[in-house]
Amino acid sequence: MDLAELTALLTPEGLRLLDELPPIESADDVARTVSRLRAAGHSPDLVSAVVGQSRLRVRAQAKFGGFAERMLFTRAGLEQATRLSIAGRHAARFRDAGITTVADLGCGIGGDALGLAALGLRVLAVDADDVTAAIAAYNLAPFGDDVSVRCARAEDVDLAGVDAVWLDPARRTAGHGETSRTRPEDWSPSLEWVFDLAARHPAGVKLGPALDRALIPDDVEAQWVSADGSTIELVLWSGALARDGVRRSALVVRGDAAAELTAEGDAEDEPVRPLGAFVHEPDGAVIRARLIGDVARSLKAGMLDDHIAYLTSDAALTSPFVASFRVREELPADTKRLGKALRDRGIGRLEIKKRGVDIDPAVLRKSLALRGAGSATLIMTRIGKRRVALLADRV
Structure with a gap:
């Protein structure tokens, strides 16, 4: 989605038209809907925006359930967003640590901020991309004054009055559609900057699960998370958000159930034995x-x-x-x-x-x-x- 499409969409007419569309699930659905809307006299930007959003809302059901029906997305933002069930578990860690205000630096479309705000935390949500920040503001609007959204670089945000930070550095090339992975030295903000901030503030840092373990600081808790059989992320917790005596954790979520294995460090393997039953x-x-x-x-x-x-x-x-x-x-x-x-x-x-x-x-x-x-x-x-x-x- 580009700025022209977003501008056309964020009007009473655009939002009403989007909400009136039936789910768009296939290429044939797209073609029929585009033809019908263009014949009705709607602008190309508006047609592109509402059809694209309707299709993304269908795809977003897997991550956001019924909430997807009132949210806006970019394709890249949806792919990179945290599942709402997982975001809620992360948010509970902030709440249980006594945190009341969180800066979500690199908020994307607002998936993690939704989890934080839903548990009653005040959130400053920040993204460097103007279209993405505008979509996050729309998605987080129901929380009113408890959430503020800003378009800015994470490095430029004043953290005065913030108790803790949630960081999701951009690990892919910029854009709202197809993107590709980048190297840690090219992330935005840089991993060095992120780790320096996490050493000074209680923080949760969302990273890819295949991160080189040699890059993980010694004084953080490293938690790998899987959901329904797929390993989806690594979260590094620092300060008051890291649990005493825990440096390695595996959180396994299947549906509504979750189990966690924790340890002070890597576990020693058991010896090889013959094939059993x-x-x-x-x-x-x-x-x-x-x-x-x-x-x-x-x-x-x-x-x-x-x-x-x-x-x-x-x-x-x-x-x-x-x-x-x-x-x-x-x-x-x-x-x-x-x-x-x-x-x-x-x-x-x-x-x-x-x-x-x-x-x-x-x-x-x-x-x-x-x-x-x-x-x-x-x-x-x-x-x-x-x-x-x-x-x-x-x-």
């Missing part, structure tokens, strides 16, 4: 936080291989930090023999998991020529130098 796949947040060993000990499990994040055990135990599978048998790893073995067992529906082997699950599934009414999970991995195929069932 169960295989466990640690959640990505657990792997990133290097807490696999703690999970293994809770499951009475060992590593399947020194270099691959699969656990194995004989005990019928599971946890919210792993996906667990009961092993039926080991099958030949050769594609031709594997396909025959699966057909002989009547397996027609197959979930394929893989680690440590160079395969494309979609290509493998097609090559297996599956037939039958049965279903199972196939775990393709490596034990030492040996490639293995394990037929299993989810627990």
